[in-house]
Amino acid sequence: MRQRILKVHPNDNVIVALTDIKAGEQLTYQNENYTVLDDVKAKHKFLTTDLKAGEEVIMYGVLVGKAQSDLKRGNVITTSNLKHAALGFETGERKTDWLKPDVSAWQNRTFMGFHREDGSVGTANYWLVIPMVFCENRNIDVLQETLTGSLGYKRKNNYQSQAEQLIALYKNGAKTDELLQAEVFVEETHQKAERVFPNVDGIKFLKHEGGCGGIRQDSETLCGLLAGYITHPNCAGATVLSLGCQNAQVSILQAEIAKRDPNFSKPLYILEQQKIGTEADMLSWAIKQTLAGLAKANECTRQPAPISKITIGLECGGSDGFSGISANPAIGYTSDLLVALGGTVILAEFPELCGVEQNLSDRCTTVEQAERFSNLMRTYEKRAEEAGSGFDMNPSPGNIKDGLITDAIKSAGAAKKGGTSPVVEVLDYPEKVTKPGLNLLCTPGNDVESTTAEVGSGANVVLFTTGLGTPTGNPIVPVVKLSSNTTLYNRMSDIIDINTGTVIEGEETIEEAGARILDYVIAVASGEIEVCAVKHGQDDFIPWKRGVSL
Incomplete structure (x- = not known):
């Protein structure tokens, strides 16, 4: 018979309901009997002892709240009768001993990953296209629309057929109620398009709303995050679009890349719109350089790697x-x-x-x-x-x-x-x-x-x-x-x-x-x-x- 309640830690004064419990039910857990006073939905908790207002509720062996009114053993705890409370903390003694689990079953296992020159190993192989500032997001959209389908990375929209069927019904005179009640099917397909670069899992476009405005620290932190993605083992290289005048300067990005990988050697193409001139010229260069980078990324294949690289x-x-x-x-x-x-x-x-x-x-x-x-x-x-x-x-x-x-x-x-x-x-x-x-x-x-x-x-x-x-x-x-x-x-x-x-x-x-x-x-x-x-x-x-x- 499935267990209906659980006490997570021996010191807890609450019990978790694993199934719905009705008020008045009597339950036994570890040889102790409980009468539940309120309906308790699965995942919620009831008290194992009487509490006065202000007394502590313990779960997982730690303080998790204080009673807001006098409560009885068997009462359910709610936002009405319990308020958040937590223990303070200080820098105490080191307690770093731990019982290591038996890992003999995995000791000699490996996984197939993409090895990078810095010694890291990727679980995938992607090319990134990144804007330094939100002003470049539309250009990123253009590149995404241009490249994903042509390179075989665009996934089929399984709901297109459903929309087309409903549009056809509407054109043939169907009214609102008829459209809502129409029987249409969703085309299921798991077929992948053939990739131009089979060893590259995809080309990803990291649009964001930052890079300028706000405070300078936001832009500097953004550069650190973007550098983390560019130097990531799952990244083969990147194309970066910069407007030129934004707070998130390319020089900051380059410094953050060097901080993470002093010997950085991945292909990295940086285009600054205010220097290049026309949008058409910049996007043309971006397409050429991205395709050249993808060709280089395609040379990398999965090879065995120790689990420690995960x-x-x-x-x-x-x-x-x-x-x-x-x-x-x-x-x-x-x-x-x-x-x-x-x-x-x-x-x-x-x-x-x-x-x-x-x-x-x-x-x-x-x-x-x-x-x-x-x-x-x-x-x-x-x-x-x-x-x-x-x-x-x-x-x-x-x-x-x-x-x-x-x-x-x-x-x-x-x-x-x-x-x-x-x-x-x-x-x-x-x-x-x-x-x-x-x-x-x-x-x-x-x-x-x-x-x-x-x-x-x-x-x-x-x-x-x-x-x-x-x-x-x-x-x-x-x-x-x-x-x-x-x-x-x-x-x-x-x-x-x-x-x-x-x-x-x-x-x-x-x-x-x-x-x-x-x-x-x-x-x-x-x-x-x-x-x-x-x-x-x-x-x-x-x-x-x-x-x-x-």
Whole structure:
């Protein structure tokens, strides 16, 4: 019989409902009986003890909120009776001992990747076309329209036939109600066009709204992010369009590239419109140079590489009350496996580490790194508060509806993605990862901004957990989508790659799920599996403007 409730940590005073529970039901967990006083939806929690107003609610073994009124054992916790609260933190002693998992099954495994001259290995091979400033976005659109179809990278729109059928009905006199009720079919096709450059996975266009206006730091940070993409192991080279007068000067970009790769040798073509003159001349040069670069990129083929060359970015979005007990701890175990194999992991989304700072600080290998983490967290929260917000306002309406009613609850579950290994380095956006092991990267909790940042710092695969469903992808890196529950996996199978609802249902352990995920990552890194976000061309790219996002 399927287990209906779960106590996540021995010190918790709440229990998670794994299925809907009606008021008055009596349930037993670990030989203790509970009478539930309110209806409790799956993913939500009820109290294991009476609480007076102001007393603490503990989940995942940490403070996640305080009661706003007197509550009884068996009451459901809601936004009405619980307010966000989190423990303070300080730079304490180092606690970097950890129990490494058994990695003998992967010790001699390799993946098929694209080797770069700086020693990094890509999981894909892309050419980039990048504007230095939003003024060049229209020219980027022209290049995209010109090149993608001709080179065989344009994906067929399966819904075109549906639109054409409805248009034909309208032309033949169909009224509004008839169009709404018409039976039309969606043409299904998975056929790929023949590529001119078969070893190049695509040509990607990183449009953005930055580069000028705002504050100078935004433009400088943007240059660092773009340099992260240009020097990324999944990038074979780039074409850069500059207007010329913007804050994000080409010289800043070049300095950021040199900072990340002093011996940078990839093809890089930079065109400045105000120097070249006419738009036609610049676009003509851009097309010639891009095709020449693609020909060079096509010479690179997949070759065996050690698993230690994989860098995983950890992300969650559209989280629910099951994320912290299925999908997040599962990829946390995957993280531990990869770290034990010499690989690299990036844990980001600093607003979603609120309340677990002490644990992460203690896991930093040096006091200096612990202090940097502390300073970044405190500075970020202070800026959010100065803007009239705060970490406590992080949970979205969808999060709250599905059981994550305080930021501390959300954060305690989100941090599970980082596993248990020591923190080797703390990075500020958009710094590059340089050390194997678990890295902390300061980013917002916003899905796309954080995923964009993790890739800019060097992630060549992203594991993205979701409980509600989100299509987020990235232009140059496969984003593997993992559902926290089976219902979501079945309902949105077109955007979800892996189901970890099996953990909730008792079909496999966290460790078994984490091992399964690592095998999947290796196949994705080798180009054997095309993830849903790549199939759909979900090329999300949003640079972070500091202090704006949670």
